[in-house]
Amino acid sequence: MKTSRLVLFGALLILRQAAAELKTEDFEHDPGWEGHNNHIVPKQVLTVRQDFGFSATNVAGKAAGEIGGRIQRSTTPASYAAEIPVKTLEDKFSASGSFAITKSEGGAGVFFGFFNSRQPGGSGRPIGSLGLDFDFEGKGGRLATRLITNTNKSCGTFITPYLPGKYRTTPIKNDGTRYHWKLAYDPAGAGGNGQFTFSLRSDNHPMPVIDPNLPAASLAEERARFPTTSTFTVDLTPGFKKEGATFDRFGIQNMMKSGGAVTMYFDDVTFDGRDEDFAKDPGWTAVGNRTTYEDREVVGAHDFGFSAATNHAGGEPGEIGGGLWRSGEYGYYADRVGPLNLEQRLEARGKVKLVTAGPDSDMHIGWFSSATKDKSPDEAGNFVGVHVGGPTRIGHYFIPQFATAAGTKGKVEQGPVLTPGKFFEWSLVYDPEANNGNGEMRVTLGAESVTLALKPGQKKQGAKLDRFGLFTSQAGGQMVKIFLDDLQYTAAP
Numbered sequence: 001m002k003t004s005r006l007v008l009f010g011a012l013l014i015l016r017q018a019a020a021e022l023k024t025e026d027f028e029h030d031p032g033w034e035g036h037n038n039h040i041v042p043k044q045v046l047t048v049r050q051d052f053g054f055s056a057t058n059v060a061g062k063a064a065g066e067i068g069g070r071i072q073r074s075t076t077p078a079s080y081a082a083e084i085p086v087k088t089l090e091d092k093f094s095a096s097g098s099f100a101i102t103k104s105e106g107g108a109g110v111f112f113g114f115f116n117s118r119q120p121g122g123s124g125r126p127i128g129s130l131g132l133d134f135d136f137e138g139k140g141g142r143l144a145t146r147l148i149t150n151t152n153k154s155c156g157t158f159i160t161p162y163l164p165g166k167y168r169t170t171p172i173k174n175d176g177t178r179y180h181w182k183l184a185y186d187p188a189g190a191g192g193n194g195q196f197t198f199s200l201r202s203d204n205h206p207m208p209v210i211d212p213n214l215p216a217a218s219l220a221e222e223r224a225r226f227p228t229t230s231t232f233t234v235d236l237t238p239g240f241k242k243e244g245a246t247f248d249r250f251g252i253q254n255m256m257k258s259g260g261a262v263t264m265y266f267d268d269v270t271f272d273g274r275d276e277d278f279a280k281d282p283g284w285t286a287v288g289n290r291t292t293y294e295d296r297e298v299v300g301a302h303d304f305g306f307s308a309a310t311n312h313a314g315g316e317p318g319e320i321g322g323g324l325w326r327s328g329e330y331g332y333y334a335d336r337v338g339p340l341n342l343e344q345r346l347e348a349r350g351k352v353k354l355v356t357a358g359p360d361s362d363m364h365i366g367w368f369s370s371a372t373k374d375k376s377p378d379e380a381g382n383f384v385g386v387h388v389g390g391p392t393r394i395g396h397y398f399i400p401q402f403a404t405a406a407g408t409k410g411k412v413e414q415g416p417v418l419t420p421g422k423f424f425e426w427s428l429v430y431d432p433e434a435n436n437g438n439g440e441m442r443v444t445l446g447a448e449s450v451t452l453a454l455k456p457g458q459k460k461q462g463a464k465l466d467r468f469g470l471f472t473s474q475a476g477g478q479m480v481k482i483f484l485d486d487l488q489y490t491a492a493p
Helices: 003-021 216-224
Strands: 021-027 034-036 046-055 066-072 080-089 091-104 110-114 129-137 140-148 152-158 179-186 196-201 233-235 246-256 261-271 274-276 285-289 290-295 305-308 319-324 332-340 346-357 363-369 381-390 397-403 409-411 425-430 441-444 448-453 465-472 480-492
Touching: 021 381, 046 080, 066 110, 066 246, 080 110, 080 233, 091 129, 091 140, 110 261, 129 179, 129 216, 129 246, 129 261, 129 363, 140 196, 140 233, 152 233, 305 332, 332 363, 346 363, 346 381, 346 441, 381 425, 397 425, 397 441, 397 448, 448 465, 465 480
Parallel strands: none
Antiparallel strands: 021 480, 034 332, 046 066, 046 290, 066 261, 080 246, 080 285, 091 179, 091 261, 110 129, 110 246, 129 140, 140 152, 179 196, 196 233, 261 274, 305 319, 319 480, 332 465, 346 425, 346 480, 363 381, 363 465, 381 397, 397 409, 425 441, 441 448
């Protein structure tokens, strides 16, 4: 009997020790985690002044009366648009019109076309949209036409020449030149995947004088884009039509990242079987289009940590998260753990919700070293966790990533996608004995999983891990607004 009790006591002790390895946080109270650059006060507060809507002027069209004005880029949504019967990617629809720009600042951006009225803000381009995407510098603008699904996946084409990081011209003039455009979507196009066409012309935009000394790729862009080419066709990425996009507005929407302003106007539009010359005020729905305020949600101004009042990720109020920019100073919010390393099994699980995210934005969740205070661990080394990010056409992957103490990095190329506005349960397991003893990471998001196998010798490079939590990237880009709750994670060896 005594022996049986000892065996039972020993078994319970082993189970208790195993359970003690996973720390639980429900964030009903402030956990007292360590913050580093996670609440950045902007050095200069940006004043946003929106002043657009119906205007009795005659800049963009045939006669007096148009819509537009001063439109500023901000994480806070602002729009002036007609309410329309809901359209989806299963419907056939089209629109046309004219526009003209009279003044532009660097970092300005505007969307015009079909979009969804429920915008969370901070997404850069409007989620659930199909239309004209403008961005500006002081000397003029660029134009692209894009579809963005309800899941924040994107496809489209630049209308004006553009090579990322290499060739960024601004051929759309800001001197009042009038441009005429047409957009048409056909759900049966591209073999049933869906297709949209776009054309752009101008009565007085001159043909460019192309420098023959430009690099070959830049020359090719000049010849393939406006004004040399006026008509463009985009096939939807297979599967995008099924993922869907829902449009209940047509009109102006600011781009939702802090930035500059542009003065521009739209006129003589046709959409949803309606012709509108704006000879009188159309009485369209206005959201934040005539206002002035101070915007503290500017580029690089991280604002994340313990959030007592919110429950985005589910359950009772109390969670961690907020806005993490892929710009500015490196910041983190994390629990003190370990020290841990790559010889130990690491586990984490919990709930997550991506509220909103712009293109070119990402962040990280997991174990890392607090030793480096000026460079993110995914670059500096000593990291095991999850990378949230990905190309614009996908949105934001939720995938395993690591960086050893020697700086060797590993990450899968694709995996589960973290859809904005949707709640997920997730888990991460690092098993040092898997993959023939080389180590292996496995991330699960909802019902999907992906595995990352370490290569021979990488585990031996080691990693010093003394924090578990969230941290930012520094590559330059936009904001991820994300929240986590009900976490369990390895906190001790």
